[in-house]
Amino acid sequence: MAIHKIKFFAGRGSRYLAEKIVASYGTKLGESEVLNFSDGEFQPCFLESIRGCTVFVIQSTFPPTDNLMELLMMIDAAKRASAHQVIAVMPYFGCACRSVPSWWPTCSSRPVSTAS
Numbered sequence: 001m002a003i004h005k006i007k008f009f010a011g012r013g014s015r016y017l018a019e020k021i022v023a024s025y026g027t028k029l030g031e032s033e034v035l036n037f038s039d040g041e042f043q044p045c046f047l048e049s050i051r052g053c054t055v056f057v058i059q060s061t062f063p064p065t066d067n068l069m070e071l072l073m074m075i076d077a078a079k080r081a082s083a084h085q086v087i088a089v090m091p092y093f094g095c096a097c098r099s100v101p102s103w104w105p106t107c108s109s110r111p112v113s114t115a116s
Contacts, residue, residue: 004054004084009046011059011074013067017091018058030055034070042066044074051082060092068094 007030010018015029022029031047055078059071071088078086 004052006056007048007050007053008056008058009074009078011044011057011067011070013062013070014058014060014091017060021058021089032074042070042073044070044077046077046081049081050078052084054085054087055083056087056089058089058091061090061094062092063094 006027008018008022008025008027009030009032012034018029030050033045033047035043035045037043057071057074057078059067059074061068061071071090075086075088
């Protein structure tokens with residue numbers, strides 16, 4: 001079984017927590033940035049090679065919904081950059097629950113959990 005290098009990246013919404021996680025792991029955060037465009041669009045990108053690596057993307061999905069979109073775009077970018085495996089770490093999954101009776105299905109989390 002091959003051992004793949006592990007790299008950690010943080011979304012803009014969870015940088016502080018990500019720094020604590022990597023410090024306890026004994027490493028540092030990978031270099032990434034989010035380009036912001038004048039029309040409100042943004043594009044995350046990795047500033048180092050992640051080819052063949054196991055990549056952890058740490059990002060909460062609390063409002064605004066840009067946090068969720070940023071997470072999904074970072075996962076997609078990592079896959080397109082040939083990461084061996086991409087693992088999303090979501091300390092807060094804002095789509096996971098809502099105030100409805102317990103017998104109603106929580107459907108809002110399904111599209112997010114199957115998107116990647």
